[in-house]
Amino acid sequence: MLCVVVLGAAAGGGVPQWNCGCPVCTKARGEAPDLQSTQASIAVSADGAHWFLVNASPDLRQQVTATPQLHPKRGELRHSPIAGVILTNGEIDAIAGLLSMREGSPFTIYAHQRVLAILKSNSVFDVLSEKNVKRQPIAVDHAFEPTLPDGSPSGIEVLPFEVPGKGAWYLEGKAHPAGKDGMGDTLGLRIAEKASGKYLYFLAACARVTDDLKSRLAGAPLVFFDGTVWRDDELIAAGLGNKTGQAMGHISMSGGHGAIESLAELAIGRKLFLHINNSNPALLKDSPERKAAERAGWQIPADGTEIEL
Template sequence: MTILRVLGSAAGGGFPQWNCNCRHCDGVRNGTLRATPRTQSSIALRDAGQDWVLVNASPDILEQLRQSPALQPARQPRDTGIAGVVLMDAQIDHVTGLLMLREHRQALPVYATAAVLQDLATAFPLTRMLSHYCGLDTHTLALDDAPFTVPPLHGVMLTAVPLESKAPPYSPNRNAPQRGDNIGLRIVDAATGRRAFYAPGLGRIEPRVLDELQRADVVLVDGTCWRDDEMQQLGFSAKTAADMGHLALSGPGGMIETLDRLPAARKILIHINNTNPILVDDSPQRGLLADHGIEVAYDGMEITL
């Protein structure tokens, strides 16, 4: 049995974002909206044992661990349930938490593509910084559809799926995309064969991605923005959702339309920006998602495969 736990469900900056006074952030701070605070996106996976695989390590990792006691089994004076970390990309909100894990007693196993490991060795040199602490035991993920496991979790089979999205702004690949800048993750329970597909950053539904979505029992995918021009309309950015590497939920070809085509038993949105009205429990947009059978992830949500 594979357990998937949502550690954080918001996009970069979390919800409420520290410097944002939009209607949503202001409302959740003051209790005037029916909305729940969220930390920055990350999930954790385990099989029948006590060890877990982190998928991304957000800047909020310490708070997420405090809210998830199962990841600290306390089997000895210094202990952790974290067996390793799989990175989907090199974005700040997905990798900065590695710095918070620097007290790990051995080199921390990290699984990522060659493109992501290159960014972490040069453009955002976490590898060098952490070499002065626990160090990283890096494993390069193949992009040839070959499954891998993170010991000792041999009951959880993982496969990296290349996605079309964006490399971080500091990456030399930002405007010259490389295969492996971003991945989705196929998650298969080795005993039951049930599968999930996790993709918090998804810029376009390519044929191979649609195939993954259609074959999954659970999809947990990019819910960053409701509209492509959301940030522009609010005056917060000149960039569209597409410019940032995210497929908007609404509109022709949007995520809702895509999810409507899937047979998956559960369809869940994650990586939700603070400007997105689906964060408000009683918003019309949240009601529309319910009409389409689409859930909104929240911190602490658990899914069993």
């Protein structure tokens, strides 16, 4: 059985964002606290006892506290069920939570060399001593099985693959620690339980849906997909920013080339948006945008949603 817990479904900053008074954030602070969401991450397990995080959001401590499956074993002075963290990019909302895991428990960070180069270039991540926290490079289109802290197999197979996107925004205009070749900056993951063959896809960032991506996702039982914005110029129209979704490396939910239309005919079993920005009106349950997404078969999960395949 492949077990999944949605730790957070929001984009960078979460909902509500600390400095935002947009309609969604205002409602989340007041009349609709159920809108509150932490930054995007999931946890997966093949046995219910050992878990792997997909991305480590800045809200990780809060997410672990809210998730009983990730609590230390009762009676143990020091213990964590978290065996590893698989990084799909080097953005702040994917790596900052690693700093909350610096208390000496062993686990492994799995990431592309380009993301590992970012960690290596910033000495703040040295608080994660490589004596306890291994850094394991992963390669595009090469499946791997993450291991448990004692070196035994996890029963999970992960296939990283390249998706259209862009490098971390804080490196714009600067030399990337890994050089100019951009392959590996934005990954999707196919995550499977080896015993049953059950699998899911995880894409927290995606700039467009290619024919290759369609062929991968066709018929999948479960897909987590980038839902950052409803429309490409959303932040600009709302007065919240000066970048389009495309400029940030994210596809819109709606529109002729958006996620809803592009993935509509692929016979995906269950489709969930995540990495949803506070500007996105689809977060509001009674909005036309939310109703349109639901009519198309999409769900917006709450933090703590559990799924078994």
